[in-house]
Amino acid sequence: xxxxxGKIIHIIxxxxxxxxxxxxxxxxxxxxxxxxxxxxxxxxxxxDEFDCKIELNQNIGSIADLxxxxxxxxx
Numbered sequence: 001x002x003x004x005x006g007k008i009i010h011i012i013x014x015x016x017x018x019x020x021x022x023x024x025x026x027x028x029x030x031x032x033x034x035x036x037x038x039x040x041x042x043x044x045x046x047x048d049e050f051d052c053k054i055e056l057n058q059n060i061g062s063i064a065d066l067x068x069x070x071x072x073x074x075x
Contacts, residue, residue: 004074005067007049012063015042025064050074 005025013020016033023032029039043054046066052073060066 001067001071004050004070005063008046008063008067008070011045011049012042015045023063025067026062028062030061046070 006020009020009023009025012032012034013023015038018032034042039056043056043066047054050070050073052070054066054069054073060069
């Protein structure tokens with residue numbers, strides 16, 4: 001899961017103009033300044049990156065949550 005988390009962090013960091021090292025898996029989307037439209041745009045990018053269909057729900061609020069979801073989709 002670390003590889004998935006690292007890719008997600010890289011994609012988000014690039015999107016918000018930060019260094020990967022400034023983000024952690026525990027960061028919540030709202031805490032790093034992402035609104036629901038930002039998250040949807042990022043999810044579309046991640047669907048291409050990870051070759052899966054990501055269905056978000058209210059339980060997916062952090063980078064770690066998203067990484068766990070993507071990992072479960074790839075099994």
